[in-house]
Amino acid sequence: EVQLVESGGGLVQPGRSLKLSCAASGFTYSNYVMAWVRQAPTKGLEWVASITTGGGNTYYRDSEKGRFTIYRDNAKNTLYLQIDSLRSEDTATYYCAKEGYGGTFAYWGQGTLVTVSS
């Protein structure tokens, strides 16, 4: 059974950094593109970043290039998202997602809530 378990969220002050993790199990992690998707409270889904199987290629939504870093450790079956210079508008639930049919997000974690506030 595919499992994706996010962690690392919490209350953070503006300007600080945060590292989110996603522990994957139930599939051959190194064979799949992985992604982060976020959802601000009461808002819609927003793709944040994706990373290819070996980690050599990363993709970010234009507005977040530079502050977000996605990376993975295939030996630990874990996906990460580093967020720097946190802003109030980064407040959201961050989901980890596993690629499915040709770029879809076939499996999702339960999400981890990041709240940026002083």
Added chain:
Amino acid sequence: DIQMTQSPASLSASLEEIVTITCQASQDIGNYLSWYQQKPGKSPQLLIHSATSLADGVPSRFSGSRSGTQYSLKINRLQVEDTGIYYCLQHYSAWTFGGGTKLELK
């Protein structure tokens, strides 16, 4: 960037009714379009991939179609458990979600 315009933003329908939600892509995205359902407090779930293919375990009352750059999700014979928020996603060039459609029972 590719924009996805989803409509309607909200929808109220009766049990057993046929419901249709649409997404308009700002440019050609081929069949790189998927649909998701999200229930309150839960993660999204994949319903349709490749514009028209049903994901594993999804009831056959859900279907997807495409006409040019317009994509539709149809629910035949609406059930109580179909309430929630529906999103389209293009994955032709990067990834862009539609704004969502909140579906409620009348």
